Amino acid sequence: MEFEFVEKKELKEKPKENLGFGKYFTDYMFVMDYTEDKGWHNKKIIPYGDITVNPSTMVLHYAQETFEGLKAYKGKDGKIYLFRPYMNAKRFKNSNERMCMPEVSEELFVDSIKELVKVEKDWIPEGEGESLYIRPFMFADEESLGVHVAKSYKFLVILSPVGAYYPEGVNPIKIYVEDEYVRASVGGTGFVKCGGNYAASLIGQKKAEKLGYTQVLWLDGIHRKYVEEVGSMNAMFLIDDTVVTAPIEGTVLPGVTRDSIMTLLKDFGYKVEEKHMHIDELMKAGREGRLKEAFGTGTAAVISPIGELYYKGEEVIVNDFKTGELTQKLYDTLTGIQWATKDDKYKWREEVR
Structure with a gap:
């Protein structure tokens, strides 16, 4: 991919410990512009810095905005890998279509990430479990007050070393x-990775934290009784010998990790059922001891085991509040593929060269 490189005179000192998540950012970022007459153009890798926008910039008023999240890994073989980036690219394309935003081709999406990661390869941390988080995002930057589809957009990629x-x-x-x-x-933007979905979830998250809980399990928006997803993660439940998860029908994010975990589960010999599960059915399985394990899946954590569910005054403890054998096996297998300590028979690793 052809792009302009704007060199930074003085590079940052790279953090060595306590990376956390989203606290530090690399020296450079990728940026390109879209207009109706030119399409995508002005591709650049420039020093990481502030974005100047006019007060009338449309994204500030009408929220035409989408984003993605993935990681770059320094494999145990010394190579640099992305994990299933074309799946992120496809989801980004679907998100933009729903938000009436221009398409970024899968090739352009992945190439922009690869070029930036190559420039910033020394920022990829090499400690156990550490990686380089990648945040591509796009927003309407037309200067106008009027509810209509914007005519110009900006696409950026920023990077953050995470612990x-x-x-x-x-x-x-x-x-x-x-x-x-x-x-x-149904009919909304639940399947879209856009800021508005996360903003809508904050009130539930705040409520949960006030009551001493880490995350929120959301129910469907019509009946408020069918299990959907956990905040920023998809949710899965091992009931008896079957793993149950919500179907992808427009209200649940089609997670890359979700899809990967479902593939592993089937290879491990587990039955996986995508269905609308009533919350009462889930709580009953917990009371009867048939809810053997539960976990959330997402890019940041890969797997988050669920040790307790609270619904309408009732608490259900899952697997004695311990990480289950299956949960640990899934985590070890998937992270092994990501960091190249395990064979990648699914061809999920994408080398950055």
């Missing part, structure tokens, strides 16, 4: 089941 999500091992979390507020409904 191990579980520095002391994979630990269970406590989940609050939300039945008052709604995050997504």
